[in-house]
Amino acid sequence: MTEPQLRDATLLVYANKQDVPGAASAAEVSAELGLPSLRGRTCFLQSCVATQGEGLYEGLDWLSAKLNAA
Numbered sequence: 001m002t003e004p005q006l007r008d009a010t011l012l013v014y015a016n017k018q019d020v021p022g023a024a025s026a027a028e029v030s031a032e033l034g035l036p037s038l039r040g041r042t043c044f045l046q047s048c049v050a051t052q053g054e055g056l057y058e059g060l061d062w063l064s065a066k067l068n069a070a
């Protein structure tokens with residue numbers, strides 16, 4: 001995401017399997033990916049439990065809003 005060619009990219013990251021004991025938290029995933037240090041980039045990390053559908057639409061709603069605004 002730091003590459004100049006990706007300056008207009010929109011990135012949605014799912015931190016999945018939040019129901020699994022010991023799963024990396026959303027904050028841990030974000031830190032591991034270096035998202036907090038990204039400047040001037042459009043990205044969002046959504047925690048989710050894919051098998052139960054939790055968090056999926058929230059992430060897609062964010063993505064949809066960003067793409068519609070672009």
Ligand SMILES: Nc1nc2c(ncn2[C@@H]2O[C@H](COP(=O)(O)OP(=O)(O)OP(=O)(O)O)[C@@H](O)[C@H]2O)c(=O)[nH]1
Nearest residue numbers: 015016017018019020021048049050051052053054
């Ligand atoms: N408990 C739990 N299991 C999940 C979740 N999402 C996916 N799984 C399970 O994880 C297994 C692997 O799912 P895949 O869709 O094959 O994902 P993958 O990327 O190929 O494999 P992984 O790296 O294990 O996620 C399947 O048994 C899924 O049912 C979740 O949110 N919670």
